[in-house]
Amino acid sequence: xxxxxxxxxxxxxxxxxxxxxLVLGPQLQLGKQTPEPNEKTGxxxxxxxxxxxxxxxxxxxxxxxxxxxxQQVAPEKxxxxxxxxxxxxxxxxxxYLFDSPVMVGSQRIxxxxxxxxxxxxxxxxxxxxxxxxxxxxxxxxxxxxxSYAFLFEERKIGRARSRDALKLPANFAPKxxxxxxxxxxxxxxxxxxxxxxxxxxLPEVPSLTPSTNKVETTNAxxxTTNAxxxxxxxxxxxxxxxxxxxxxxxxxxxxSQPAATNSPxx
Amino acid sequence: xxxxxxxxxxxxxxxxxxxxLSTQEIDxxxxxxxxxxxxxxxVWFLFSAVLGLLAPIKFHSPNFFTHCPWLTYGRIxxxxxxxxxxxxxxQAAFGVTLWLFCRLGRTCLFAPKVLLLVAKIWNLGVxxxxxxxxxxxxxxxxxxxxxxxxxxxxxxxxLLFGIWAVLTFHARRQRQLFPTQWYLLAALFWFAWxxxxxxxxxxxxxxxxxxxxxxxxxxxSNLLHVWLATIGLGTIFYFIxxxxxxxxxxxxLALFSFWGIALFGGWGFINVNAPLPxxxxxxxxxxxxxxxxxxxxxxxxxxxxxxxxxxxPILSFxxxxxxxxxVSESMAILSSLRPLNKIxxxxxxxTAQTDLLLQGFFASVMFGAIYYILPRxxxxxxxxxxxxxxxxxxxxxxxxxxxxxxxxxxxGINLNNPQIPFADVIKGTLPFLHISLLGSLLLVMSGIxxxxxxxxxxxxxxxxxxxxxxxxxxx
Amino acid sequence: xxxxxxxxxxxxxxxxxxGFAPVPVAIFLLIGILFYLGQLYLDHYGGGxxxxxxxxxxxxxxxxxxxxxxxxxxxxxxxKKAYNDVGCVACHQATGMGTPGQFPPLAGSEWVLAPGPNxxxxxxxxxxxxxxxIKGTDWALAMPGGLGAVLSDEDFAALLTYVRGNKxxxxxxxxxxxxxxxxxxxxxxxxxxxxxADELLAVPEK
Numbered sequence: 001x002x003x004x005x006x007x008x009x010x011x012x013x014x015x016x017x018x019x020x021x022l023v024l025g026p027q028l029q030l031g032k033q034t035p036e037p038n039e040k041t042g043x044x045x046x047x048x049x050x051x052x053x054x055x056x057x058x059x060x061x062x063x064x065x066x067x068x069x070x071q072q073v074a075p076e077k078x079x080x081x082x083x084x085x086x087x088x089x090x091x092x093x094x095x096y097l098f099d100s101p102v103m104v105g106s107q108r109i110x111x112x113x114x115x116x117x118x119x120x121x122x123x124x125x126x127x128x129x130x131x132x133x134x135x136x137x138x139x140x141x142x143x144x145x146x147s148y149a150f151l152f153e154e155r156k157i158g159r160a161r162s163r164d165a166l167k168l169p170a171n172f173a174p175k176x177x178x179x180x181x182x183x184x185x186x187x188x189x190x191x192x193x194x195x196x197x198x199x200x201x202l203p204e205v206p207s208l209t210p211s212t213n214k215v216e217t218t219n220a221x222x223x224t225t226n227a228x229x230x231x232x233x234x235x236x237x238x239x240x241x242x243x244x245x246x247x248x249x250x251x252x253x254x255x256s257q258p259a260a261t262n263s264p265x266x
Numbered sequence: 267x268x269x270x271x272x273x274x275x276x277x278x279x280x281x282x283x284x285x286x287l288s289t290q291e292i293d294x295x296x297x298x299x300x301x302x303x304x305x306x307x308x309v310w311f312l313f314s315a316v317l318g319l320l321a322p323i324k325f326h327s328p329n330f331f332t333h334c335p336w337l338t339y340g341r342i343x344x345x346x347x348x349x350x351x352x353x354x355x356x357q358a359a360f361g362v363t364l365w366l367f368c369r370l371g372r373t374c375l376f377a378p379k380v381l382l383l384v385a386k387i388w389n390l391g392v393x394x395x396x397x398x399x400x401x402x403x404x405x406x407x408x409x410x411x412x413x414x415x416x417x418x419x420x421x422x423x424x425l426l427f428g429i430w431a432v433l434t435f436h437a438r439r440q441r442q443l444f445p446t447q448w449y450l451l452a453a454l455f456w457f458a459w460x461x462x463x464x465x466x467x468x469x470x471x472x473x474x475x476x477x478x479x480x481x482x483x484x485x486x487s488n489l490l491h492v493w494l495a496t497i498g499l500g501t502i503f504y505f506i507x508x509x510x511x512x513x514x515x516x517x518x519l520a521l522f523s524f525w526g527i528a529l530f531g532g533w534g535f536i537n538v539n540a541p542l543p544x545x546x547x548x549x550x551x552x553x554x555x556x557x558x559x560x561x562x563x564x565x566x567x568x569x570x571x572x573x574x575x576x577x578x579p580i581l582s583f584x585x586x587x588x589x590x591x592x593v594s595e596s597m598a599i600l601s602s603l604r605p606l607n608k609i610x611x612x613x614x615x616x617t618a619q620t621d622l623l624l625q626g627f628f629a630s631v632m633f634g635a636i637y638y639i640l641p642r643x644x645x646x647x648x649x650x651x652x653x654x655x656x657x658x659x660x661x662x663x664x665x666x667x668x669x670x671x672x673x674x675x676x677x678g679i680n681l682n683n684p685q686i687p688f689a690d691v692i693k694g695t696l697p698f699l700h701i702s703l704l705g706s707l708l709l710v711m712s713g714i715x716x717x718x719x720x721x722x723x724x725x726x727x728x729x730x731x732x733x734x735x736x737x738x739x740x741x
Numbered sequence: 742x743x744x745x746x747x748x749x750x751x752x753x754x755x756x757x758x759x760g761f762a763p764v765p766v767a768i769f770l771l772i773g774i775l776f777y778l779g780q781l782y783l784d785h786y787g788g789g790x791x792x793x794x795x796x797x798x799x800x801x802x803x804x805x806x807x808x809x810x811x812x813x814x815x816x817x818x819x820x821k822k823a824y825n826d827v828g829c830v831a832c833h834q835a836t837g838m839g840t841p842g843q844f845p846p847l848a849g850s851e852w853v854l855a856p857g858p859n860x861x862x863x864x865x866x867x868x869x870x871x872x873x874x875i876k877g878t879d880w881a882l883a884m885p886g887g888l889g890a891v892l893s894d895e896d897f898a899a900l901l902t903y904v905r906g907n908k909x910x911x912x913x914x915x916x917x918x919x920x921x922x923x924x925x926x927x928x929x930x931x932x933x934x935x936x937x938a939d940e941l942l943a944v945p946e947k
Contacts, residue, residue, distance in 0.1 A: 008455070010525070010528075011451075011452045011455050011456065011528065012455075014525065014528035014529050015455075015456060015459060015528065015532070017529060018484060018487075018488065018529075018531075018532035018533050018534075018553070019463070019484070019532075021533065021549055022480050022481075022483065022484040022532070022533055022534050022546070022549075022550070023463070023467065023477075023480060023481050023484050025546075026476070026477045026480040026542070026546060027473055027477050027480075029543070030474070030475065030476060030477050030543070031473055031474050031477050032474075033474060033475060061404065061405075061406035062341075062402035062403070062404060063335070063338055063340045063341065063402070064338070064339070064340020064341055064343060064344060064404060064406075065340055066340075066406065067339065067340050067343050067344070068339070068340070070612060072539065072540065072541050074539035075539065078538065078539055078608055079539060079608060079681075079682060080681060080682050080683065080684035083684035084684050084688060090539070090541070091541040092541050093475055093476040093541055093542065093543065094475075095541060096475045096476050096478075096479075096541060097474065097475040098475075099475065099478075100472045100474075100478070101405060101406035101407050101468065101472065101478060102475065102476060102478040102479055103406055104479060104540070104541065106408060106612060106616070107612055107613075107614075107616075107617075108612045108613065108677075108681060108691075109692065110692075111688050132332075141689060143689075144692055144693075144696075146332065146338060146339055147332040148332070148338070149332040149333055150332065150333050150334065150335045150338075
């Protein structure tokens with residue numbers, strides 16, 4: 001009995017099953033995704049990163065930040081991510097469209113970074129944190145993150161302190177006459193970290209509490225809100241592109257509208 | 267075919283091949299390639315174990331070596347994993363595969379010199395890959411961190427190896443197949459496919475966005491749960507009957523587990539919350555559940571052997587490997603069940619599960635196999651104690667895996683409670699990490715013992731050669 | 742001779758043999774059961790293989806039903822987002838209950854439920870320091886400033902509307918408009934430091 005060809009075909013077939021399901025299937029469904037106009041912001045989402053931030057992503061990759069930090073927010077009722085303030089909604093495929101490699105990470109040794117750009121908009125904080133994570137910890141607390149001092153340069157102060165020099169607390173400061181300056185790699189990495197945010201509301205992730213607020217509006221407002229409701233179906237993306245003005249109007253009126261809409265309960 | 271035991275040795279099949287090779291001749295034909303693969307594997311094992319001890323030091327004293335970019339945790343960690351998989355596991359697998367193809371096919375190794383070259387190229391590839399990661403050239407994809415210049419070298423070496431292994435398989439004189447050959451032959455093709463496909467789709471011409479997550483999960487699960495699992499199981503199915511002197515329980519169960527793993531092992535073990543449309547993690551979870559089937563088949567097939575007293579530490583290694591396989595795969599299946607997935611994913615529990623599979627299962631089986639094979643291909647006996655290696659290794663694995671598994675469960679439960687600040691969650695895992703360091707230390711010691719055993723065997727082999735030559739010269 | 746290997750002579754020529762015990766019927770039964778369960782699982786959690794259905798939503802239909810329908814819903818969703826984005830949630834929690842002894846509750850707090858948002862806008866804009874009485878308890882607070890400063894008037898108003906009118910927390914105060922926020926922000930433009938409770942008490946509630 002010669003099983004050779006049979007084994008080969010069998011292997012080929014079984015192998016291709018998981019390949020079909022986990023590689024080809026997702027590729028056909030998601031591989032051609034493009035940015036879509038967002039009804040709430042009126043802009044395309046997602047946007048590619050700026051040059052600095054894109055270079056920073058490579059620093060992030062080279063130093064394996066993703067072995068400790070994930071960049072994926074789990075949905076509300078599944079995990080504590082949102083309750084911890086790591087994001088306002090779960091992350092979905094669209095959030096990673098321009099990442100390559102996609103570094104979602106697999107461990108929670110450090111906090112999630114999917115929205116760190118929103119949480120920590122201050123570049124100086126990031127520099128201090130990267131130079132020595134202990135500098136940004138409250139007194140008495142210790143960070144387990146390693147220091148990335150190699151992304152900084154210690155140099156003699158010339159005529160004046162450089163603009164970028166770190167404002168280090170006294171106990172971490174370099175010897176007098178010297179200053180710590182971020183290298184371009186550190187600048188890029190921080191630009192990348194600041195570019196990390198996935199808060200744009202997407203129709204894939206509506207609020208889990210079903211709509212309860214019955215809206216009693218005047219006719220004019222009713223018309224605009226209807227436009228939003230119907231535009232919300234994502235498959236009618238083209239309809240939404242044609243009417244960005246209408247959606248902008250709708251969001252514009254929202255803020256001032258509820259005074260009229262929600263108060264009648266009293 | 268009746269249910270009676272069928273003896274597959276060439277001595278008892280009806281028609282003897284034209285020229286019957288003696289077992290010694292077969293073993294001797296494998297000698298140098300197998301030896302080179304095994305010694306390289308031992309060196310990489312030690313290398314990876316040392317890094318495994320070094321990397322977590324970063325958690326205990328984060329200010330350790332802060333001025334060396336290449337010693338940062340994010341670079342050492344992938345080097346540790348990849349040197350284990352491609353340095354140790356792959357080369358141990360190569361050696362075992364070659365020897366088993368020869369033994370089971372009753373044939374000599376085909377053109378062994380080429381395989382020496384393969385071993386050298388492969389080692390070069392792993393070395394360049396590790397250096398590349400340390401230099402910051404990692405691809406950023408788990409289990410596939412080797413930069414493209416290293417993975418091309420590895421792939422070239424692998425193709426050559428694969429062709430030679432298939433040629434050896436093809437030249438077999440014993441046409442009747444033993445289940446082990448199914449497993450090993452499949453693994454041969456598998457690796458070529460997954461390695462090339464994943465590199466193609468992730469490194470050379472990356473797919474867009476989250477499809478990368480799917481491809482890398484597909485590769486990781488195929489690498490660990492299919493490729494390594496089939497090689498390890500094939501080896502177990504050979505050595506268990508061999509060392510216990512009784513036939514493997516059932517040919518059919520072995521094939522069942524083979525097809526089960528082939529069908530369901532490669533579906534990613536993707537977590538429920540991954541940023542993917544829900545059908546992908548759902549499909550992945552269903553496949554993980556299906557893995558119960560091959561697992562039960564393996565357990566049934568090996569039933570009875572756990573009661574057999576191990577006459578040699580070789581059998582102990584193989585038995586430890588078999589148990590680790592069952593436990594580790596059960597852990598993987600459990601952690602993909604929906605309620606547990608929420609707690610266990612992204613914690614040290616998954617690390618514990620993976621390491622139990624890599625170390626407890628695969629490394630253990632390979633150690634057993636190497637201890638059996640090497641003295642036979644070299645024709646000399648072990649001089650040093652295998653038992654001390656067995657003890658340090660198994661205790662090391664158990665300490666390491668238990669500490670991380672329990673630590674991971676604690677971490678997961680705390681993580682799910684938003685009242686506990688994140689910093690405290692991490693602080694809570696530190697005691698477990700400290701204990702796991704003890705395990706890592708034992709693994710380093712076991713690596714040293716293993717290398718010492720191999721080297722002392724080589725020394726006694728060269729001494730025997732030298733004495734042979736001397737006596738020849740005298741006569 | 743090494744005692745570890747005394748039972749395994751180097752020359753062992755016979756290859757292992759294999760039995761042909763049949764596969765137990767139970768295995769086939771198990772295959773059936775697993776396939777059935779798998780199908781149920783996919784049916785329930787597979788989201789109909791739709792590219793836009795993510796957990797925890799079951800189906801595309803459910804996602805559509807949950808889309809915000811009215812203006813009030815949109816503001817509420819926006820406010821909740823701001824609450825999470827700005828980091829309110831980190832201290833005051835998703836439940837609005839805070840953490841006893843550390844962070845005061847927003848649910849049922851008289852400062853939140855005041856007839857007008859005048860004082861609250863100030864707190865969120867600049868932070869709050871020092872002793873304060875909330876729901877009959879004395880607190881010594883150091884709430885950082887600048888949290889609200891990054892928000893637009895609209896988002897700021899939505900945030901306050903969400904906190905004040907959050908029925909899940911038992912709050913039911915009137916919504917806040919962008920105009921109100923803008924008016925107060927213009928008044929306090931010059932200020933840099935966090936507020937103190939006594940200063941705030943001097944500000945009219947509405």
